[in-house]
Amino acid sequence: MDAHLNQFYAQVDKDQNIYVERLREVVAIPSVSSDASMRNHVFRMGEWVQNELKRLNVEYEIRDPGTHVMDGHTLQLPPIVLGAYGRDPAKKTVLVYGHYDVQPALKEDGWATEPFELVENEKGELVGRGSTDDKGPILGWLNAIEAHQKLGIELPVNLRMCFEGMEENGSEGLDDVIVAEAKGWFKDVDAVCISDNYWLGDSKPCITYGLRGISYYKVTIKGPGRDLHSGVFGGTVHEPMTDLAYIFSKLVTPQGKILIPGIMDDVAPLTAAEEASYPPLDFNLSTLHNAIDAQNTIHDNHIDALKGRWRYPSLSLHGIEGAFSAPGAKTVIPAKVIGKFSIRSVPNMVPEKIDAHVIKYINEEFAKLGSKNQVEVECLHAGKPWVASFEHPNYVAAAKAVERVFKVKPDLTREGGSIPVTLTFQDALNKNVLLLPMGRSSDGAHSINEKLDRSNYIEGTKLLGTYLWELSTHQF
Ligand SMILES: NCC(=O)N[C@@H](Cc1c[nH]cn1)C(=O)O
Numbered sequence: 001m002d003a004h005l006n007q008f009y010a011q012v013d014k015d016q017n018i019y020v021e022r023l024r025e026v027v028a029i030p031s032v033s034s035d036a037s038m039r040n041h042v043f044r045m046g047e048w049v050q051n052e053l054k055r056l057n058v059e060y061e062i063r064d065p066g067t068h069v070m071d072g073h074t075l076q077l078p079p080i081v082l083g084a085y086g087r088d089p090a091k092k093t094v095l096v097y098g099h100y101d102v103q104p105a106l107k108e109d110g111w112a113t114e115p116f117e118l119v120e121n122e123k124g125e126l127v128g129r130g131s132t133d134d135k136g137p138i139l140g141w142l143n144a145i146e147a148h149q150k151l152g153i154e155l156p157v158n159l160r161m162c163f164e165g166m167e168e169n170g171s172e173g174l175d176d177v178i179v180a181e182a183k184g185w186f187k188d189v190d191a192v193c194i195s196d197n198y199w200l201g202d203s204k205p206c207i208t209y210g211l212r213g214i215s216y217y218k219v220t221i222k223g224p225g226r227d228l229h230s231g232v233f234g235g236t237v238h239e240p241m242t243d244l245a246y247i248f249s250k251l252v253t254p255q256g257k258i259l260i261p262g263i264m265d266d267v268a269p270l271t272a273a274e275e276a277s278y279p280p281l282d283f284n285l286s287t288l289h290n291a292i293d294a295q296n297t298i299h300d301n302h303i304d305a306l307k308g309r310w311r312y313p314s315l316s317l318h319g320i321e322g323a324f325s326a327p328g329a330k331t332v333i334p335a336k337v338i339g340k341f342s343i344r345s346v347p348n349m350v351p352e353k354i355d356a357h358v359i360k361y362i363n364e365e366f367a368k369l370g371s372k373n374q375v376e377v378e379c380l381h382a383g384k385p386w387v388a389s390f391e392h393p394n395y396v397a398a399a400k401a402v403e404r405v406f407k408v409k410p411d412l413t414r415e416g417g418s419i420p421v422t423l424t425f426q427d428a429l430n431k432n433v434l435l436l437p438m439g440r441s442s443d444g445a446h447s448i449n450e451k452l453d454r455s456n457y458i459e460g461t462k463l464l465g466t467y468l469w470e471l472s473t474h475q476f
């Protein structure tokens with residue numbers, strides 16, 4: 001194994017510019033899943049993935065998840081691409097998952113460069129939408145296969161792949177495919193690995209055993225039949241924006257306390273073992289300040305900050321559709337506004353119960369306003385929180401792989417973000433699921449100037465390959 005891995009590392013180093021060019025090619029496809037007008041690009045990206053699997057002699061099939069309705073339009077969902085590389089019954093079979101869609105990005109949001117043109121800056125950062133979330137990690141798996149092929153070295157495990165194009169928009173259709181394929185495409189799977197999260201800081205790798213869930217809501221408030229002049233009608237009508245601002249103010253305090261009754265009821269109590277797991281982590285407030293480019297953190301100690309991120313629910317206000325948001329001073333009264341917010345959930349919160357609390361509370365608060373406007377609350381998508389057992393050999397193998405590549409023992413972390421299908425893989429396949437991140441905390445996923453450091457991309461490719469070798473040595 002050592003000799004093979006050394007050859008593999010040398011090949012990855014040698015081919016690193018090829019890998020960067022490959023990343024440039026995929027970042028240039030603006031596969032934004034939450035924007036109906038960009039859906040054709042998500043399909044283009046799905047085709048790119050299929051062509052790449054064909055080039056690498058990976059058997060693949062697509063599953064068509066059908067259609068969904070978004071912003072009043074019925075849209076085709078992008079394909080779920082299933083891959084199979086190796087069918088040797090003597091080897092372990094590892095399922096890897098990634099998503100080929102990305103978050104929206106506009107230069108005018110504040111990007112220093114065009115978001116869909118990969119730029120390598122003087123710090124060795126590969127800047128572009130999707131570089132770290134999640135195109136770089138998907139390419140990491142493909143690069144690792146290619147490097148082995150170039151060397152004529154067989155992979156030590158069989159691979160199954162599942163690449164989707166709707167993760168940033170609720171993973172619509174994927175749960176059903178996973179359940180349906182549990183005894184089909186995924187039947188031989190022994191362990192699952194997802195590379196779609198980040199190190200805790202910027203220098204020490206981690207492996208991750210927990211994620212928060214998400215329940216995403218829209219609150220629509222309708223009033224006048226059309227937008228109005230505030231000079232002519234201000235003071236005469238119930239204004240939807242005023243109602244929405246009031247409702248928003250009733251959801252969460254500036255200190256992050258969720259005001260919706262019942263929401264905290266099902267939060268699992270913190271155990272002594274969990275409490276003890278925080279201090280050894282390579283994390284402090286400066287790590288957090290560095291990741292957010294500011295110092296406006298709620299907590300004044302890093303352990304409470306981590307608990308706030310991983311261990312307790314949070315509620316974030318995201319935006320208002322229909323509100324005036326352009327520069328200038330337009331004196332409009334918007335006729336209809338749609339507020340968007342989400343709740344990150346933790347064990348043992350249940351999406352259906354969260355919905356019930358949220359909808360009841362907003363309707364009650366709205367009733368108190370005496371407004372003649374109409375309100376409607378709807379959950380757009382929901383995913384459950386996930387926690388895995390980190391004693392499993394899957395984690396032991398990943399930790400050994402980190403030690404080999406980075407010469408350091410990884411931190412064992414949870415994460416505040418959500419990958420809704422993680423729990424579906426765990427439950428439907430009844431197999432251990434591991435998160436093995438490639439990028440750093442400061443990568444700016446979902447934000448402006450998203451980047452993946454060249455070193456994380458290259459060493460991350462080595463890590464994914466090494467993990468497969470380490471896993472192949474374990475009996476389970
Ligand atoms: N890298 C994982 C990730 O970014 N997940 C998203 C998932 C999501 C849910 N709704 C919209 N996106 C996250 O925000 O955590």
Ligand SMILES: [Zn+2]
Binds near residue numbers: 099133134167196
């Ligand atoms: Zn992601």
Ligand SMILES: [Zn+2]
Binds near residue numbers: 103133445446
């Ligand atoms: Zn994301």
